[in-house]
Amino acid sequence: MTGRSRHVVARVAEIAQGPCKRIELAGRAIAIFNLGGEFFALNDRCPHEGGSLCKGKISALTVSSQPGEYNWTREGEFIRCPWHGWEFDIRTGRSVCDPRTMRTRLYDAHVEHGGDVIEGLAAGKLLAAESYRVSVEDDYIIVEI
């Protein structure tokens, strides 16, 4: 798509399940999450006041159909902004409190093999920092912005 660019941001092994990795791409702060081998890249800026989501706590979504009931669901799939506690769905970037209008941008993120990455870089279809070294044995995370 015009105007979009695809960036090599990290080796898969660098992004552990659990903590979030914060990277900078073309002046944008991006939070990368690993949910059981699936990778998600969110704009690392809470749409409320701009807190860094990456510094927040990753937790579950507690849902309930009646008072006194607490259902712990989707453990590890929600990030809470460290500033005011707003929760965001890591898979969609949508807030829990106002999912329709309050969301942080979700960028496309996927994994490519080192060999393909090297070809992509050579063909100019992928971008990476100048000093970035790609090895054929590794897998890499590509983020499209």
Added chain:
Amino acid sequence: MTPAAYRAIDCDVHPHVPGTNVLLPYLEPHWVEQIVDRGIHSLDSIAYPPNAPLTARADFRQEGLGLQSLQRQVFDRWGAQRAILNCLCGVQLIHNTDMAIALTRALNAWIAAEWLKKDDRLFASIIVPMQDMDAAIEEIEHWAAHPQFVQAMVLANGESPLGKRRYWPLHRALEMHGLPLGIHAGSSYHNPVTSLGWTNYHLEDYAAQSLGFQAQVASLVTEGVFVKFPRLKVVLLESGVSWLPGFIWRLSKFWRGVRRETPWVDRPPGDIIRDHFAMSVTPFDGPRDADVVRKVIDQIQSDEFLLWSSDYPHWQFDGDAKMPAGVPESLYAKIMRDNPLKLYPKIAATRTEAVR
């Protein structure tokens, strides 16, 4: 346009209780003796001191505060077609549980016999003896089928926040009978009217009522009462209006950050408030500036929230009862007629004439 033009329902008028002597015919001999021997002549509280200007406007007071005076003012002079009696008599203050139950029963019986029976344009709230939940339910069951008892009434400042589970039997019974829970300004004075402690002056007491209302709204929403009882409606009476938008904002805003504490509150508190609450318009607690009043109404974000009330005989205005200045005329029909009729189907059932 006048209340008459809209065939208005006056949702908050107060029948005057001259003294405990009027309740004696409705009491068991034991309680008659207790009242007489102890010299309990009245149950007036400092919420509405008998001679305070707020309690009864001077000209109303001069005319007398009985049934005929109320009929003359509310129906003949102002042109309301129906009115709801919310009886303010300090039965809520009584600590002796059995005496509280006996006097509250007597009060409801007195309202039925001395007011409702004498004028079928009058409707009333069942006064609930909150000192005992079993008795509260019994009282509601006793009057629920009466065609003129249209809601239950408690005071804004009672024993405890109304959302707590100990009150769920009450909410269950009200939902089952399709009766709204009316919360009226006032206090049982079992707790100070402010969380800071007791106040010294009448002005502080009356102004602090809105804090009690706020706490009740927050409690009913956060405790999940409307998740448990989705058809329950709550009416805030003589609560003041203008504090509401700011409070909705505050409650909804903070909910966003602490939502997971009460996960059953699964949508913004403001949405829940708009779906389940209504509010009488007098006092509005706004300036004379019509623009400000209009803004407050816009901020409530619902045309179905407000109910017209004169608050007779309380001195909230001079001259004739009308809509607070600034309420857009396009809402008069809803506030004076449609909203009350929707909330109180028993009143709607008595209006056989074609609706304009």
